[in-house]
Amino acid sequence: MKISIRRSRRAAVAVALGSVLALTTTACGDDGSGAGGDKGEEGSGKGEIVFWDNNGGVRTDIWKEVIADFQKANPDIKVEYVGIPATDYQSKVDTAIQGGGLPDVGGVGAAMLAGFAAQEALDPLDDRFAKSSLNGKLNDDMVTSLKAAGGGDDALYSIPTSANNGVLYYRTDLFKAAGLDAPTTWDTFYEAAEKLTDVKKNEFGYTIRGGAGSIAQALDAMYGQSGITSFWDASGEKTTVNDPKNVAALEKYAALYKKVTPAADLNNDFTKMVAQWDSGTIGMLNHNLGSYQDHVKALGADKFRGIPQPTGPGGKRVQVSNPVDGLGLFKSSKNKEAAWKFIEFAASHESNSKWNESAGAIPSNTDAAKDAWISKAEPTKLAAEALNDGSTTIVQLPYYLPDWNSISKADNEPNFQKVLNGDMSAKEFLDTLAGQLNEAQTEWDSRNG
Structure with missing residues (x-):
């Protein structure tokens, strides 16, 4: 029950x-x-x-x-x-x-x-x-x-x-110059991140969020690639965050740091990340609808687009709420x-x-x-269409847990930075996160019967 x-x-x-x-x-x-x-x-x-x-x-x-x-x-x-x-x-x-x-x-x-x-x-x-x-x-x-x-x-x-909703922003001018297709799949996302990077020229394919607010963005990338569609397993008692498919997805995502991203990303919260993307030559940025107007003011509407998160195999899109x-x-x-x-x-x-x-x-x-x-805000329209056409599944995060915000922020953001720096494995990070979430869920069950 x-x-x-x-x-x-x-x-x-x-x-x-x-x-x-x-x-x-x-x-x-x-x-x-x-x-x-x-x-x-x-x-x-x-x-x-x-x-x-x-x-x-x-x-x-x-x-x-x-x-x-x-x-x-x-x-x-x-x-x-x-x-x-x-x-x-x-x-x-x-x-x-x-x-x-x-x-x-x-x-x-x-x-x-x-x-x-x-x-x-x-x-x-x-x-x-x-x-x-x-x-x-x-x-x-x-x-x-x-x-x-x-x-x-x-x-x-x-x-x-x-x-709000997660959005992948990309520089249409840089993609056109490089002869790249829009990053609508995870495969084309990684391909573009690689091809748009020239470290010597301070040009990068992507900016990764390593500072405050990094966990939700990492979860979005994990579930989007793994295709897992529920935050909890079939029993409803254990989280899927440390599923082997999610571990592999995080390993691939975290490996982008300093290879195709600026080193400053390690400490960037969303304001610094957005400002860096708006003022530099970085190909892609994951954020949400909230930064759309910032990009319009900084770049003009003709130099970028905001599209739904990339799809995985079979054209299925999975994203966290x-x-x-x-x-x-x-x-x-x-x-x-x-x-x-x-x-x-x-x-x-x-x-x-x-x-x-x-x-x-x-x-x-x-x-x-x-x-x-x-009707003039394309990212909002596209996000809605993606949900209506059956291509998107939402993984609902457990906001109902009183400890969710502290677990997903203060308790684990420093550990995610260790993953980016190579000081902690993706598996150790996700196992730690899973243990805290499972404990919080058990406590919630006991209080709410």
Whole structure:
């Protein structure tokens, strides 16, 4: 019974994320006491609230636009913006949960939601959502995804704002000059990475993510090549990350480092990786829809394309899920009414469309998803088509595990760097990762029956 329940949760999230992307084709700070001890207050609906952006620096400008619009429409409310880099966000929130100082509102995506909810730091939003102007206006599958990621109680702890998807960006000008076909398969991907590299000229075929956020990208490359379509084995108790096919795939992928990639990749997070690709002569980059606008600004739309991840043998594409992002209301807030007004405004048609157009992501607001700018964003359209044509299978990552974010980031990113440097084997790395995931799954089972 436990396995079937868990499988239902995973299946619901996987279907939801697929449907979320598919919609684009049819649409063409008051102190907290930690661990839930401070229940907060509704407040007057006026005054000041504090908002923590979970991708500060990258999305600061567009959030400041949204905040300015909100304050114009709500002159009795002032929003204090705090931009926190994505790499630091979870640890900062965790520290504030235990020691105080949580904001009123913060970015809460699926990958970190279960951990915050397990500490009882977030207010359930089901009742507010049901009574709000957003009810019936947000993509049902994004809502379902965030409910499923909450850790087991099926409550809504975050209002979805956007969805993302993995993209392989490639320089069309460099490919044309080298007489290369588009890297639509893993074979052509590796061939292009080799042919576009001339280390003496500082020209490289690919840039690999070795810094913060490297694990999800490595998993995407692993499952994409191995063709394994489930994160858990048939028993539902053991992860497939250290399956021999995944080990072989990671060995091949990690061997790209310094052979066809810059040495600086070892420490590059996504901002450094994207900036390096935009300003240099590197053939290919794996990222997501979120960097599309950066590439347009840096290169112009005629020098690159963003396509779905490469296919494996038989034309089948396998890729790992990208989490839905959203906004959460922290339980310790002393002005929840005003904080909710901000969340409601940010997810409304105009604001949600403006934010997602800037970020290049998929809007959660169904009216925003019909806006004209989406039809002009080729990577978004292609991602949706790939999911609709039956060529793509999504491997759903276990966002519902409270330990997922720490396991997939702080606990294993240094080890992945050791793999790239040749100081740890791919098998040892994946066996370690698998052991931690299996233990976390067992603990989750015991708590959720």
